[in-house]
Amino acid sequence: MDVVNRYITINNHINIAPQDSDFELKASPLSLSLDPASNVVIVKNLYVSIDPYQLNRMKSFSASQKTSDFAVAIVPGEAIDTYGVGKVVASTNPEFDKGDIVVGLLNWGEFTVVKAGGMLNKLNPMGFPLSYHVGILGFSGLTAYAGLFEICKPKKGEKVFVSAALGSVGNLVGQFAKLSGCYVVGCAGSKEKVALLKEKLGFDDAFNYREETDLNSTLKRYFPNGIDIYFDNVGGEMQEVAVSNMNINGRIAVCGVISEYLDSEKRAAPSMIEVIYKRIKIQGFLAGDYLNIFGDFLSTTCDRLRTGKIQPLEDISDGVESIPSAFISLYRGQNIGKKIVKIAEE
Numbered sequence: 001m002d003v004v005n006r007y008i009t010i011n012n013h014i015n016i017a018p019q020d021s022d023f024e025l026k027a028s029p030l031s032l033s034l035d036p037a038s039n040v041v042i043v044k045n046l047y048v049s050i051d052p053y054q055l056n057r058m059k060s061f062s063a064s065q066k067t068s069d070f071a072v073a074i075v076p077g078e079a080i081d082t083y084g085v086g087k088v089v090a091s092t093n094p095e096f097d098k099g100d101i102v103v104g105l106l107n108w109g110e111f112t113v114v115k116a117g118g119m120l121n122k123l124n125p126m127g128f129p130l131s132y133h134v135g136i137l138g139f140s141g142l143t144a145y146a147g148l149f150e151i152c153k154p155k156k157g158e159k160v161f162v163s164a165a166l167g168s169v170g171n172l173v174g175q176f177a178k179l180s181g182c183y184v185v186g187c188a189g190s191k192e193k194v195a196l197l198k199e200k201l202g203f204d205d206a207f208n209y210r211e212e213t214d215l216n217s218t219l220k221r222y223f224p225n226g227i228d229i230y231f232d233n234v235g236g237e238m239q240e241v242a243v244s245n246m247n248i249n250g251r252i253a254v255c256g257v258i259s260e261y262l263d264s265e266k267r268a269a270p271s272m273i274e275v276i277y278k279r280i281k282i283q284g285f286l287a288g289d290y291l292n293i294f295g296d297f298l299s300t301t302c303d304r305l306r307t308g309k310i311q312p313l314e315d316i317s318d319g320v321e322s323i324p325s326a327f328i329s330l331y332r333g334q335n336i337g338k339k340i341v342k343i344a345e346e
């Protein structure tokens with residue numbers, strides 16, 4: 001039996017803000033009749049993740065391409081892999097049966113052929129929507145959990161600042177920090193997002209960075225007694241002013257530097273004198289560094305979801321053809337929470 005597999009590719013390397021014209025929807029036949037010796041799994045993709053870091057993979061060069069297996073360069077014209085959830089429709093791999101729900105590295109497309117050794121695991125949804133396992137119970141959630149608890153180690157009463165606080169990671173960092181008894185302030189790019197941070201997610205305060213002309217004065221206003229923890233999703237000037245407002249023994253988890261993805265000239269230049277004399281810890285990290293705590297993260301987060309102590313925040317588009325616009329929306333500040341594309345019904 002053959003099916004038509006539609007998938008998204010890039011036409012060329014993308015070194016500036018992505019545009020619709022940079023992407024192409026391709027279609028090719030895919031046989032579901034497998035050679036018994038092939039040891040492959042064919043997955044019908046159900047939900048796929050849309051993440052800002054993918055832009056670095058699309059560039060003609062990025063330092064990230066040589067430092068992580070998850071950030072290797074994307075070749076124009078080829079399928080683009082990402083984290084996702086799907087359903088097995090054919091398999092000659094003894095570990096997977098037709099009908100299994102799986103999670104792992106899938107493609108920005110309708111089907112994925114996963115060879116032996118590919119990152120794929122059976123998924124127990126545990127009563128949650130499958131989309132949760134792409135976001136809050138997937139790598140976005142693990143990133144927030146590991147960055148906050150393993151790197152920053154919050155203590156009750158500490159002051160926490162989160163940039164891009166309504167993004168897929170930032171919104172969870174803020175919620176985890178509040179549950180730890182911290183005072184939490186986030187920044188976002190619109191009045192509507194600020195309202196969601198305070199009214200829906202329980203942040204103590206929030207501000208629209210687009211309305212602020214002096215970010216250093218802004219942080220002094222929201223943190224008159226200084227910042228203990230800064231969870232950095234944006235880099236650039238925001239990182240610089242956060243360092244200037246950190247307390248002694250402050251901790252900074254650097255999760256992303258989205259301001260630099262589009263403009264390499266916007267590199268952060270924090271005061272090293274501040275870093276030294278305040279004994280500030282600044283650590284970059286990847287979620288893959290903390291797979292050893294995935295079980296603890298999953299158990300804790302599931303419990304808090306079931307009790308309503310954490311609110312999931314998803315922004316879901318429909319159909320493979322919506323992937324380019326979903327990706328572009330990340331760079332226009334249009335997403336609210338975890339950006340996901342639903343490819344098909346289970």
